[in-house]
Amino acid sequence: MDALNNTHSPTLLMLPGLDGSGILFKPLIDLLPLTIRTKIAVIPTILLSGHKQIAKQILANLPDGKYVILAESFSGRTAYELCRMAPDKFSYVVFIASFVNRPSYLLRFALLLPITRIVKSKLIMQLMAKCLFGLNNTKALLNALFQALSTLPNACINNRLSILNRLKQPSIRLDVPCFIVTAKQDLLLNRKAQNSIKKVFSYHAEQQLDGPHFLLQTRARHCVKIITTLYAGLADVKSPVVPVTIDPTIAL
Secondary structure, eight states, X not given: OOOSOOTTSOEEEEEOOTTXXXXXXXXXXXXXOTTSOEEEOOOOSSOOSOHHHHHHHHHHTOOSSOEEXXXXXXXXXXXXXXHHHOGGGEEEEEEESOOSSOSXXXXXXXXXXXXXXXXXXXXXXXXXXXXXXXXXXXXXXXXXXXXXXXXXXXHHHHHHHHHHHTOOOOOOOBOSOEEEEEETTOSSSOXXXXXXXXXXXXXXXXXXXXXXXXXXXXXXXXXXXXXXXXXXXXXXXXXXXXXXXXXXTOOX
């Protein structure tokens, strides 16, 4: 989905979570001002070798111009690889409940479970909803998650989980500025994963929001505030990282 043309600001390149579809971006896109152009980089439903391959495919199909990356969860490492490969193309990165190394040691055990049956069972997903969406769990969010995952081939789900399980902390530090948003009640990421991004981005600011892993869906207004504040301050070359203060009473 693209907003009204604005040639004076970078396009918001949206990198989705594990489902790769971009369906779960809807609560955020509905609230974004039309002055911010958006482009969703859908992850192809093929077996992938890793985030480097995803980043190469995105770059190969990306029109000329400057971009701000919005990376959710699974796509944090893709954002890192994009900035490593083409740092001049990206003005800024916003990481939402994301990471660049293995998100949890428990992932190795998850690979032994019938994950594809779990994520494609509406009954089981309903039981998992409180973990995923917290107190903001709604039927609309659950239906969107089920829609996003149910169309993903079983082999792709296993492939992407395997990619996450193999992730190791990168060593090359990057100078693209970033803002890191973590979830206070994130049950999917361990502390090491939450802290992994700032170790490889020289210019960073961070903020923790009260909410579950699915922040973009349950705290959409907070995330929009971060993005719009960032766009308003991009012209200030003296301060590459825009400080953002979010009113904790704002809720979707």
